[in-house]
Amino acid sequence: MTRPPEDTDTALLAATARGDRTAFERLFRRYHGPVFGFALRLTGRPDLADEVVGDTMMTVWRKAEGFEGRAKPSTWIFGIAYRVAAKARGRRAKDSLHDELDDQFPAARSGTEAMEAVFDAKAVRAALATLPVEQRATVELTYFYGYRLTEIAEITDCPVGTVKTRMFHARAKLRALLGGDLGPGEVRHG
Known part of the structure; x- marks a missing residue:
């Protein structure tokens, strides 16, 4: 099923750049899970993954007008998440990885x-x-x-x-x- 044109990631980013909070909320809901999973795998810690999601999406909100469309919106957002996760890991490098995903295995x-x-x-x-x-x-x-x-x-x-x-x-x-x-x-x- 294809999304209506106003619900594409590109359209939502453009609306976010204009200050549309509803569009940003839709982007946030759409990317929260995937970015959290990616950040969790990179950092090994749910608390850092939450922090990465928040910082990533805050950057998306502040810099949406900088999205030029040369890459897919998801590539741009994951690029931000990657850099934010790397910084978070650097700040907490002394912390050990935690093993908190046991409940997420398929039955x-x-x-x-x-x-x-x-x-x-x-x-x-x-x-x-x-x-x-x-x-x-x-x-x-x-x-x-x-x-x-x-x-x-x-x-x-x-x-x-x-x-x-x-x-x-x-x-x-x-x-x-x-x-x-x-x-x-x-x-x-x-």
């Missing part, structure tokens, strides 16, 4: 399947937590959010070649930590 059909899902997910989270934030962001944006490497380059403000290198090293580290294949899913380069 399995049996107790054994549920236990396997929890152990697999914990192993993946633990492996991701060992990656440098730039590599982790590349993996997260690719596999959890479906961004292309060119879009990730825009979000992280670096060349596509750097993103490819980060992905290569991240996958090698994850493969070593998790053993074998990283599962289905193809990295989209376009």
Whole structure:
């Protein structure tokens, strides 16, 4: 189902730039969950993820007129979130990562399947937590959010070649930590 023209992210950003609080609220509701999930994966802490969402959306409110449309609105918003999360991590670098997502695993059909899902997910989270934030962001944006490497380059403000290198090293580290294949899913380069 396509959105009416006035409900597209681009239209909502334009209205936000004109000071339309209703348009901003719609953008906020639309991006709160995805930005929170991304920030949580980067910071490992729900309190920091909340802070990242708030700071990101406040930046969107203040700088909406600066959106030039060269990238998708989601790419622009996730770029802001990436930079805000990096700053939040830097401020709290001494804090350890917390493991507070156990209740978010998909329900399995049996107790054994549920236990396997929890152990697999914990192993993946633990492996991701060992990656440098730039590599982790590349993996997260690719596999959890479906961004292309060119879009990730825009979000992280670096060349596509750097993103490819980060992905290569991240996958090698994850493969070593998790053993074998990283599962289905193809990295989209376009």
